Amino acid sequence: MSAPPKPPPLTTVESTETSDSGAQTLTLSVGPQHSGSGHMRLIVEVDGDIIVNVAPDPGYVHRGIEKIIELRNIIKSIPVIERPSIIDASNLNHAWVRSIEEIQGVEVPRRGQYLRTLLNEMNRIMSHLYWLSIYGVFLGHTTMFMWPLGDRELFIDLAEKLTGARITYSYLVPGGVRRDLPPGFAEEAVKRTEYFEKRLKEYDRIFFNNPLFTSRAKGIGVLSREKAIELGCTGPTLRGSGVDADLRKDEPYAAYPELDFEISTRPDGDSFSRAMVHMDEMRESCKMIRQIVKKIPSGPIRRKAPIVLPRGVAYGRVESARGECSFYLIGEGGDKPYRARYITGSYRNMAAIPAVLLGNRLADMPTAWWSIDYWPVEADR
Amino acid sequence: MSLSHEREDGLIQKLKENFPSDIKETNVIRRARLEVTVAPERIKDVAIFLRDKLGFDHPNGVSAVDYNRENRFEIVYHISSIRIKEMRDLVLDLKESVPRNAPKVGSLVSVWSGVENYERESFEMFGIIFDGHPRLEKLFLTDNWDGPPPLRKDIRFPTD
Numbered sequence: 419m420s421a422p423p424k425p426p427p428l429t430t431v432e433s434t435e436t437s438d439s440g441a442q443t444l445t446l447s448v449g450p451q452h453s454g455s456g457h458m459r460l461i462v463e464v465d466g467d468i469i470v471n472v473a474p475d476p477g478y479v480h481r482g483i484e485k486i487i488e489l490r491n492i493i494k495s496i497p498v499i500e501r502p503s504i505i506d507a508s509n510l511n512h513a514w515v516r517s518i519e520e521i522q523g524v525e526v527p528r529r530g531q532y533l534r535t536l537l538n539e540m541n542r543i544m545s546h547l548y549w550l551s552i553y554g555v556f557l558g559h560t561t562m563f564m565w566p567l568g569d570r571e572l573f574i575d576l577a578e579k580l581t582g583a584r585i586t587y588s589y590l591v592p593g594g595v596r597r598d599l600p601p602g603f604a605e606e607a608v609k610r611t612e613y614f615e616k617r618l619k620e621y622d623r624i625f626f627n628n629p630l631f632t633s634r635a636k637g638i639g640v641l642s643r644e645k646a647i648e649l650g651c652t653g654p655t656l657r658g659s660g661v662d663a664d665l666r667k668d669e670p671y672a673a674y675p676e677l678d679f680e681i682s683t684r685p686d687g688d689s690f691s692r693a694m695v696h697m698d699e700m701r702e703s704c705k706m707i708r709q710i711v712k713k714i715p716s717g718p719i720r721r722k723a724p725i726v727l728p729r730g731v732a733y734g735r736v737e738s739a740r741g742e743c744s745f746y747l748i749g750e751g752g753d754k755p756y757r758a759r760y761i762t763g764s765y766r767n768m769a770a771i772p773a774v775l776l777g778n779r780l781a782d783m784p785t786a787w788w789s790i791d792y793w794p795v796e797a798d799r
Numbered sequence: 800m801s802l803s804h805e806r807e808d809g810l811i812q813k814l815k816e817n818f819p820s821d822i823k824e825t826n827v828i829r830r831a832r833l834e835v836t837v838a839p840e841r842i843k844d845v846a847i848f849l850r851d852k853l854g855f856d857h858p859n860g861v862s863a864v865d866y867n868r869e870n871r872f873e874i875v876y877h878i879s880s881i882r883i884k885e886m887r888d889l890v891l892d893l894k895e896s897v898p899r900n901a902p903k904v905g906s907l908v909s910v911w912s913g914v915e916n917y918e919r920e921s922f923e924m925f926g927i928i929f930d931g932h933p934r935l936e937k938l939f940l941t942d943n944w945d946g947p948p949p950l951r952k953d954i955r956f957p958t959d
Contacts, residue, residue, distance in 0.1 A: 477939035484924075485950055520829070647881045650858040650913030663881055669831070669888035733832055733877060733890050735859075746862045746877065746892075759862035761877075761917075766860070769913050798939055 443470060448783070450478045458794040460771070460787075467780045472772040480798040484760055491753035492518055492727055493591065500586045502762060503796040506545040508537040509738035510762070510796075511590045516671065517734025517745040518592045524723045528673075530594035532714045535673040537580065537589055538736075539703040539710070540573045543614075545739035546696045547573075549791045553693070554625070556784035557634065562625045569617050572610045579603055594720025604711035611704040618701060626697065635690040639774035639786025642687055649769040653741020654699065655790050658692035660685040665737035676713065677706050689774075689789035696791070725753050740764050740791050764797035807833045810853060810891070817852075818845055834892040839904050842895050846876070846910040854883040855891060861917035863925045867952040870899045872927055876907060876914065897927065906932040924950035 442465075449459040457479045463471035483502065487495040499514045500507035512534060519526065526534070547566040554562025574584050579600050581587040589596050625631050641651070646659035656663055664681045666674045682698030684691030727749035735744035741763030750756040767790050774786045804827045811825045814835060822845075824836040837845045849855040859877040866873060876893040880886040897904050906929035908915050918929045919938040926948035929935060937944065947954055 477937075477941065480939040482949060485954075485956070489956065647856055648912055650860075650911065661881055663887060731828055731834070733828075733892070735890075742859065744859065744877070746860070746875065748864065757862070757864045759860070759864075759875075761860035761862075765916070766913075768916055 446780075450475075458797075460775075462775070462780070462783070464780055469775050469778055469780060469783070472775045474768055474771050476768065476794060476798050478798070479795045483799045484758060487758045487760075488755060491725060492755065493725055495758075496588045496591065497586065499760070500588065501795075502760075502799050503545070503738075503740070503764075503793055504585050505548045505793075506541050506739040506796075507586045508534075508541045508589055509545075509736055510743055511588065512538060512672070513734055513736045513738070513743040513745050515590045515592050516736060517732040517747040518727060519723065520732035520734050521728055521730040521747060521749045522592065522723055522726075524593050524721060526594050526672075527718045527721055528715045529598075529717045530719045530721075531672045532710055533580075533595045533599065533719060534590055535677070536707060536710045536714075537577065537587065537595075538672070539706045540577055542739045543700050543703045544570050544573050544577075546700050549696060549739075549788075550621075553788050556788050557631065559625060559630065562621070565617070565621065565624075569614060572614055576603070576607060576610060579606070591720070591723075593723030594718070596720075598719050599711075599714070607711050608708055611707050615701065615704050618697065621697070626694070632690065634782065634785050635688065635693060635789070637686075637688050637690075638782045639689045639778060639789060640687050641770055641774050643685075645773055646687065646770065649773060650766050651741070651770050652766045653737070653739070653763045653791075654692055654695040655741065655767045655770055657681065657683045658695045658789075659687035665735060665742055669735070671736060673710065677709050679706050689785045692789040692791075726751070727753065727755055738763050740793060740796065741766060760799050762796045762799065764791075764793045765799070767792055768797050804830060806886075806889070807831070811835070813853065814845070814848070817848060821845065831889045832892075833889075834894060836894040836896070839895040839897055842893065843905055843907060843910060846893065846907050849878065849891070849893065850910055854880045854886060856911075857881045858911040858913040858917075859890060861914050861921060863921040863927055863950075865899075865925060865950070865952045867899065871896045872899055872902050872925060874904060874921065874927065876911075878911070902927040903930060904928070905930050906935075908932055924948055926951070 443463050445463045447459060448462055450457055459475040461473040461475055462469055483498055486498055499510055503510055547570040551563045551566040578584050581589040641659050643660045646656050660683055662681050662683045667681055679702045682695050684694055729751050730749050732747045735742050743763055744761045746759035747755055748757040770790055778786055807827045815822050821838045821841040826834040855878045857879045859879050862875040864873040873894055873896050877890055879890050906918055918932055921927050922935055923937045923940050
């Protein structure tokens with residue numbers, strides 16, 4: 419009896435080329451469905467299961483926000499600016515009002531600065547928790563998906579008390595903030611951050627000290643210090659490669675000069691380092707929130723600012739959850755900006771995606787790729 | 800906050816000494832923010848000097864601005880320093896101007912590899928051609944977009 423004929427090879431391949439080594443490679447299209455790529459596509463070329471070439475293909479959620487804000491007055495732009503990263507809305511909002519205030523020459527009252535910092539740090543935790551829950555999905559760890567999303571509600575409720583909205587607050591306006599602290603907020607914030615710190619220890623036990631995670635993350639997706647600087651990386655991606663750069667320390671703004679906190683860095687530059695930087699930052703943010711509600715000075719929360727952008731140029735930047743978010747703002751005297759260039763942390767870290775994936779196995783892609791905390795909507799704008 | 804700009808003036812001084820005829824304009828916007836306008840044909844030499852001699856190793860982004868009334872585009876490289884810790888708060892805007900009807904400049908990807916995506920975006924949104932860019936293709940726009948570069952000032956939206 420002769421063997422049955424071999425079935426023809428499956429044609430799930432976009433193109434086949436011959437690599438330098440003479441081996442055939444496959445070009446795969448990962449995404450743009452949000453199952454393991456976010457709303458973006460990665461064109462990955464593999465030799466066997468080793469990634470030999472990566473080209474990010476963003477733009478699936480591009481909205482032309484830079485054009486939209488050229489056509490609106492500076493206050494109406496605030497909700498638009500929050501859209502690219504609604505899980506980190508107040509940090510993006512802060513970069514916008516900072517650059518406006520710089521051109522207007524408006525000084526924000528100290529209580530307003532503290533309230534801004536308070537919401538920024540709550541947002542940092544919320545954003546990192548969202549990242550962590552998706553990381554859990556990527557690695558097939560269902561508990562790590564459920565827990566962070568559940569604990570995120572602790573801070574969403576707090577933010578709702580403070581601002582009236584759960585996710586997109588439009589809380590920061592030129593000159594200050596919209597609302598003052600509600601009664602009982604300080605006690606509630608202390609209670610919730612203390613509870614959350616206990617939860618972080620449980621995260622460590624179930625996920626970060628778990629060989630399921632460590633064996634897949636340590637030494638995977640290495641981004642060297644030199645490469646991270648050269649590519650212009652920022653935020654936890656840069657700090658995961660051993661660079662202690664953080665705008666909250668390097669160019670202190672709002673209430674940060676008066677707060678006591680540490681910048682977390684890890685020297686290895688692998689996926690595990692970047693993940694641990696996120697964890698450390700959540701702990702530091704909890705400490706900061708408690709300091710803020712204790713130290714917050716009394717006084718006005720807002721100063722009058724004109725709805726006019728005088729002639730001038732500003733480069734306003736803040737440290738958002740995913741790194742530096744900046745506006746290059748040009749005013750020409752009207753209520754609209756002449757040009758508002760919007761550069762976000764994810765956009766900057768897009769350059770690191772090929773660098774962390776090249777040379778790894780295809781199966782390591784989720785671990786390496788999501789450790790950058792690349793948020794496609796924030797990058798596309 | 801001190802009002803003196805010694806550090807910023809020092810940087811401008813060093814640039815002017817090394818490129819006496821190529822630095823067209825300098826401006827200190829405020830403490831830690833300065834603008835330097837250079838001739839497009841020498842921007843690469845100035846960039847290499849900034850990176851190697853003055854420590855500007857970290858690209859923060861690239862902006863393109865359409866001054867259609869003056870019939871020119873301005874390309875602005877926002878760069879900062881990680882290597883020199885005391886200078887991390889400083890952002891230098893390295894600017895060049897090109898005529899609007901012939902928008903062609905040299906790419907700086909070979910100086911700061913991180914500017915690759917920003918130059919691609921300026922190419923698709925403003926139609927500025929970066930000579931020597933390794934992959935001058937569309938980044939955010941769809942591949943079948945055949946309209947004009949959408950961020951130019953003369954492109955109006957129906958809701959304008």
